[in-house]
Amino acid sequence: MKIVVDMMGGDHGLNTTIPAVKEFVKLHPDAELFLAGDAESLKKEFTESDKLHIFPSETVLPMDVDPMRALKDKKSSLMVGVQAYLDNGCEAIVSAGSTGAVLSAAVFKIKRIEGISRPGLVTPMPTGIKGKYCVALDLGANNANSKEDLLNFAIMGSIYYSVRYGKENPEVYLLSNGTEEEKGSPLNKEAFPLLKDCKVINFKGNCEGRDPVYGKVDVLVTDGYSGNVFLKTMEGTAKMMGNLMKKGFKKNLFTKIGYLFAKSGVAEIKETMDYKNVGGAMLLGVNGVVLKTHGNSEAKTFLSTLNNAYDLVSFDLINKIKKGLKNVQTN
Numbered sequence: 001m002k003i004v005v006d007m008m009g010g011d012h013g014l015n016t017t018i019p020a021v022k023e024f025v026k027l028h029p030d031a032e033l034f035l036a037g038d039a040e041s042l043k044k045e046f047t048e049s050d051k052l053h054i055f056p057s058e059t060v061l062p063m064d065v066d067p068m069r070a071l072k073d074k075k076s077s078l079m080v081g082v083q084a085y086l087d088n089g090c091e092a093i094v095s096a097g098s099t100g101a102v103l104s105a106a107v108f109k110i111k112r113i114e115g116i117s118r119p120g121l122v123t124p125m126p127t128g129i130k131g132k133y134c135v136a137l138d139l140g141a142n143n144a145n146s147k148e149d150l151l152n153f154a155i156m157g158s159i160y161y162s163v164r165y166g167k168e169n170p171e172v173y174l175l176s177n178g179t180e181e182e183k184g185s186p187l188n189k190e191a192f193p194l195l196k197d198c199k200v201i202n203f204k205g206n207c208e209g210r211d212p213v214y215g216k217v218d219v220l221v222t223d224g225y226s227g228n229v230f231l232k233t234m235e236g237t238a239k240m241m242g243n244l245m246k247k248g249f250k251k252n253l254f255t256k257i258g259y260l261f262a263k264s265g266v267a268e269i270k271e272t273m274d275y276k277n278v279g280g281a282m283l284l285g286v287n288g289v290v291l292k293t294h295g296n297s298e299a300k301t302f303l304s305t306l307n308n309a310y311d312l313v314s315f316d317l318i319n320k321i322k323k324g325l326k327n328v329q330t331n
Helices: 014-027 039-045 067-072 077-087 099-110 147-165 186-197 224-249 253-273 299-314 317-330
Strands: 002-006 032-037 052-056 092-095 120-126 133-137 171-175 202-207 219-221 281-284 289-292
Touching: 002 014, 002 077, 002 299, 014 032, 014 039, 014 299, 032 039, 032 077, 039 052, 052 077, 067 077, 067 099, 077 092, 077 099, 092 099, 092 299, 099 281, 099 289, 120 147, 120 224, 133 147, 133 224, 147 171, 147 186, 147 219, 147 281, 147 299, 147 317, 171 186, 171 224, 186 202, 224 253, 289 299
Parallel strands: 002 032, 002 092, 032 052, 092 289, 133 219, 171 202, 171 219
Antiparallel strands: 120 133, 120 281, 281 289
16 A cells, blocks of 8 residues: 655645644554655654655645646656656555646556546535435546546446445436436537446436435536536535524524534534545546545545545555456447
8 A cells, every 4th residue: 555645735735734644644554655745844743664755845836837837847746746656656646736737647647547538536525315425527627528538437437436335336327407318418418328328337317416415316427617617516505504504503692592402413414514524536547546635625634535545545446447447348
């Protein structure tokens, strides 16, 4: 188990990554970590050993860096980490840095799985059913996709869901503006028959944007543009609902008293809908576990992402995806 950590990426850098890595080491002493970042700062916090290695970097990529320019900065913590990944046969890399830079580094350095033209970002999304998640992809790795891309997303998403949550034949839906087969964008209409005829997925047809939140969908397939809009809308709605509940309970003395009786229920709702628990987004379709977490991640979120990386490597996800795609190609 070899995991690379970009210690400098994100809005909070070492303030987030150091406490998260320290906790992760306690939870998973069998993991071998490769930390890329400011060597002086890291050596004050960590002792190098056969299970922990420090790779010095000199620069930090800004969050708005041009993805192609990011590839040329060999001294950045991200690119130092990617090189450590390649040189040491690592299985996962985690970063809170620029999404574009992480995606470019993964595609051009770690490389795509054979048969995948465009990898997709996938993340579990909380639903109204406690403990039930909907896996959605692509959530923004691409601005344009083909019908073949959507088919690959469906296959990889199904394997991801089965591996992550232990459910055979998860139900796959295509995000659309109606449940009828004839509904959808031109791309959706082209992709629908491919998904319907694919024997290795349990395709159930179209669904609307409101369906996943009720826990009716296991795997949600969408193009990258629509998926990113869907993700941001979901996150914004969850945050707004939390703020409205907080405001409502503070309205007067009686609502404050009411909160005391409803406190445990409110806490459960917050925990269910907290995106910080899902462990970042994975770039499915590249030859390794590449996880990108929120740029504004706190230690709790970053730790969740590290734990997710550990689990996905343990589940041998990449080899299972390769096998699944190969079965489709041979059939």
